[in-house]
Amino acid sequence: MKKNKSEITIVGGGPVGLFLGICLSQQGIDCTILEKRAEPVQDSRSLGIHPVSLELFEKSGFVNEFLEKGISIIKGLAHDGDRILGSIDFDQFEGPFNFILACPQFYTERILLAKFQELNPDGLITEATVRRIKQSDQEVSCWYLKAGKENCIASKYIIGCDGKNSLVRKESGILYEGKQYPDTYIMGDFDDNTSYGNQAVVFLPKQGLIESFPLPDNMRRWVVKTDSYIDSPTPSILVELVQQRIGADLKGLKKTMISSFGVQNFSAENYFKDRVILCGDAAHVVSPIGGQGMNLGWIGAWLLAKALFKIKMNPEKETELLSDYQKQQKKIVKKASRRAEWNMIMGRKQLFPFLRTTMVQLILKTPLKKVALKIFTMKNLY
Numbered sequence: 277m278k279k280n281k282s283e284i285t286i287v288g289g290g291p292v293g294l295f296l297g298i299c300l301s302q303q304g305i306d307c308t309i310l311e312k313r314a315e316p317v318q319d320s321r322s323l324g325i326h327p328v329s330l331e332l333f334e335k336s337g338f339v340n341e342f343l344e345k346g347i348s349i350i351k352g353l354a355h356d357g358d359r360i361l362g363s364i365d366f367d368q369f370e371g372p373f374n375f376i377l378a379c380p381q382f383y384t385e386r387i388l389l390a391k392f393q394e395l396n397p398d399g400l401i402t403e404a405t406v407r408r409i410k411q412s413d414q415e416v417s418c419w420y421l422k423a424g425k426e427n428c429i430a431s432k433y434i435i436g437c438d439g440k441n442s443l444v445r446k447e448s449g450i451l452y453e454g455k456q457y458p459d460t461y462i463m464g465d466f467d468d469n470t471s472y473g474n475q476a477v478v479f480l481p482k483q484g485l486i487e488s489f490p491l492p493d494n495m496r497r498w499v500v501k502t503d504s505y506i507d508s509p510t511p512s513i514l515v516e517l518v519q520q521r522i523g524a525d526l527k528g529l530k531k532t533m534i535s536s537f538g539v540q541n542f543s544a545e546n547y548f549k550d551r552v553i554l555c556g557d558a559a560h561v562v563s564p565i566g567g568q569g570m571n572l573g574w575i576g577a578w579l580l581a582k583a584l585f586k587i588k589m590n591p592e593k594e595t596e597l598l599s600d601y602q603k604q605q606k607k608i609v610k611k612a613s614r615r616a617e618w619n620m621i622m623g624r625k626q627l628f629p630f631l632r633t634t635m636v637q638l639i640l641k642t643p644l645k646k647v648a649l650k651i652f653t654m655k656n657l658y
């Protein structure tokens with residue numbers, strides 16, 4: 277459907293753009309999402325949904341859809357490859373969601389999409405690639421290509437939820453500053469032949485980290501630290517590394533995904549400029565070790581929708597309310613990024629592995645365990 281006006285245009289219908297669209301629609305704010313893909317992602321990608329996000333989904337009235345599709349991780353084990361060093365029981369939390377939900381991104385996006393379309397049936401334009409934007413005092417225009425034709429939609433605000441390479445951010449001249457870490461990983465989903473059930477396991481052998489998470493449909497995600505980036509990842513590379521480091525045998529198992537990734541930490545200098553606002557990876561990227569990025573985007577979307585609702589009621593407070601969104605979200609991201617960095621450093625190849633083993637045991641057998649519990653479950657971020 278062709279539209280040329282919308283109160284708010286969201287560029288990017290990934291997990292963050294869709295959730296933001298839901299939050300805005302629920303507050304009676306008219307919004308349109310422009311998404312270049314035709315369909316939600318087909319693979320498992322981002323997995324970990326933390327209690328803080330489940331609480332937001334509950335407030336938005338659709339947490340059960342996630343609980344039906346995902347697997348509740350109730351315990352995390354630390355293992356040095358030979359023996360269990362300790363464990364963290366997530367059910368020590370207060371609150372209804374005392375677990376981390378493992379839900380593949382293809383389910384997550386489908387659930388969010390269905391909810392958004394229920395609230396705003398004409399609100400999503402797919403196969404729409406945004407190419408440029410132009411701001412004036414009163415509105416911002418966004419040109420996108422669909423079926424070979426250029427279209428334009430005008431709004432009060434454009435929100436860039438278009439990921440880490442955000443065109444919206446670049447077009448508005450907002451700086452994106454940060455660094456690439458030397459850390460690299462290979463990951464894959466395999467049939468689960470372990471006895472770990474609903475437990476996540478972090479293996480800390482001296483050659484570098486291996487993480488293993490339960491997935492729905494009797495599958496398991498394996499993430500393995502590598503010495504350098506692997507351009508053409510194959511299941512056999514991952515299988516061999518797991519075999520060498522911890523002796524687990526994944527040979528011959530059914531697999532559904534294999535990829536490699538590097539690690540970055542970036543943040544936009546500002547999360548808004550005139551009529552352009554940023555949210556999700558377009559505004560900030562943290563290390564995926566710890567599985568926080570998408571959850572951070574959802575927290576930001578929630579805060580931003582609240583700010584935009586207040587602006588609608590009190591337009592004269594626009595700058596103040598957007599500055600509050602930026603300040604609060606930057607603080608949350610900074611905290612989360614320190615936690616992600618700590619997780620990543622602990623997983624690096626160690627010259628003196630017994631020092632790390634002793635530290636992990638100390639943490640998991642003393643009151644410091646509560647701190648680790650907070651770090652792994654994104655508690656107390658705001």
Ligand SMILES: Cc1cc2nc3c(=O)[nH]c(=O)nc-3n(C[C@H](O)[C@H](O)[C@H](O)COP(=O)(O)OP(=O)(O)OC[C@H]3O[C@@H](n4cnc5c(N)ncnc54)[C@H](O)[C@@H]3O)c2cc1C
Pocket residue numbers: 287288289290291292293310311312313321322323324325404405406407437438439440443537555556557558564566567568569570571572573
């Ligand atoms: C290996 C790995 C594992 C991860 N695991 C987790 C995890 O377990 N938990 C977690 O919380 N986070 C995880 N993350 C981070 C997570 O993937 C991101 O934080 C999350 O996807 C950000 O969502 P987003 O909607 O902001 O951006 P994206 O997911 O990048 O979505 C952006 C959307 O914008 C669209 N788009 C882009 N440009 C345009 C354009 N010009 N016009 C129209 N549409 C456009 C894209 O098609 C896409 O749909 C992981 C990341 C990696 C690399």
